Amino acid sequence: MSVIVDKETRLCVSGITGREGTFHALNNKRYGTQLVSGVTPGKEGQDVEGTPVFHTFHKAVAETGANTAMIFVPPRFAADSILEAEDAGIATIIAITEGIPAHDELRVYNHLARNPGVRLIGPNCPGVLSPGKANVGIIPAAFFEEGNVGVVSRSGTLTYQIGNELAQKGFGNSSIVGIGGDPVPGSSFIDIVALFEADPETELIVMSGEIGGSAEEEAAEYIGAHVTKPVVGYIAGFTAPPGKTMGHAGAIVSGSSGGAEAKAAALEAQGVRVARTPTEVSQIAMELLGR
Secondary structure, X not given: OOOOOOOOOEEEEEOOOOHHHHHHHHHHHHHOOEEEEEEOOOOOOOEEOOEEEEOOHHHHHHHHOOOEEEEOOOHHHHHHHHHHHHHOOOOEEXXXXXXXXXXXXXXXXXXXXXXOOOEEXXXXXXXXXXXXXEEEEOOOHHHOXXXXXXXXXXXHHHHHHHHHXXXXXXXXXXXXEEOOOOOOOXXXXXXXXXXXXXXXXXXXXXXXXXXXXXXXXXXXXXXXXHOOOOEEEEEEOOOOOOOOOOOOOOOOOEOOEOOHHHHHHHHHOOOOEEEOOXXXXXXXXXXXXXX
């Protein structure tokens, strides 16, 4: 099986007529994702290589049955685009946009918290890939095959690297989920780990975290209490200097909290094997799955 996106995904892309929106929407379509529509205000009636463009998500849903949205618009418009997709009845929203103001992210988070039927992945994320089924986002799908390892990561680049390390050892993936590294993500490690725990075809879960915040420590507590499948962890930033943001807006160590050592210790205390390098992730996976 897979999580979040699959063969039933019907994708509508907000910002489909922009350069990046067009490129990645068509890339997802070539992979096999059902790209059914796009949204760009003022450009209804146009099409992108046969994909119809609408003014609004409401019209796109009504005309094409879209059930998944990918947000590829500039930061100042992204929050409103997410909320419009939710208001139109779209249940899965994947926000690729980077640089959304934190107060806009909080507005979206608090609004969506009142609608538990909607799942937001991102913002500032690479998207979701379910190999052989659907790709929604910017993950380079050619590296990956269907399989039994679920990957969830805050970092897009590490998502690709760890996925490729696993692929080189012969592992396939049930799904690969990039949740993004902003301070206010739409979905947490716990949300995605719970999906993998419930997925009968996921036999091993890989969780790639980084410095900053407490998401990894919270996930560790959840894993200890609720997860029966083996979990491999990786934390980026063991050598990061305190007080300096490293890559993502949420990747900053403040005082004694948010450091890589503390996160690794919290995970290891709950029985999670924590790798110190991406290559070691695949080596531990081989041990745990008896390869």
